[in-house]
Amino acid sequence: MRHFILTVSLLALSAGTVIAKPPLRDVAxxxxxxxxxxxxxxxxxxxxxxxxxxxxALSLYRETRKxxxxxxxxxxxxxxYGDSKVEKARMRAKGEAYMRANGVVxxxxxxxCALGRKEIQKASRIGSMLREK
Incomplete structure (x- = not known):
């Protein structure tokens, strides 16, 4: 009986424990x-x-939300996360660094255009959202 009470108590305590989710920016x-x-x-x-x-692009948006x-x-x-000015600024800086590193002036x-064509040719996810006119 004592074992049963201890088990139930542990289950009740663990059920009340909440595991914190990381910020969405930390979910790769x-x-x-x-x-x-x-x-x-x-x-x-x-x-x-x-x-x-x-x-x-809309499909990726829906899949990401899902x-x-x-x-x-x-x-x-x-x-x-999507509306955060801090996150938008961080993403903008990250994107600018990526583009500079890939020859964008x-x-x-x-x-x-050169970067866009490169991404299209690589069939990257970025390239998959672009097409030449």
Whole structure:
């Protein structure tokens, strides 16, 4: 009987223990998907020769939200991450660094086109959201 009471007590204590979720920025699958969409979006905005593959981007958006929910994040938490000025600034800086490292010069639209073509040719996730006009 004493063993039973101890087991039930331990189960009750463990049920009350909440495991904290990491911030969405620390979930690589989520953060990397957001990064790829952000880079693809900048390329298509800056290069007139490249258009977005809107359905592909929307599919990735839906899959990423679905994954976040599956990982236990609420719609409010997902929205807060997406709307955060801090996260937008962090993502912008990360994207700018990536583009600079890949030859993009902000004053040269053709450098965005070159990166876009490179991503399309590599069949990267960024490239999958872009197409040449």
């Amino acid at each position: 699958q989520i953060d990397n998907a957001v990064f790829d969409v952000a880079v693809a979006d900048q390329i298509r905005k800056k290069c007139d020769d490249i258009a977005p593959r809107v359905i592909t 994954l976040a929910r599956k990982l236990g994040y609420t719609d409010d938490e997902i929205e807060a 902000t004053s040269d639209p053709q450098s965005y």
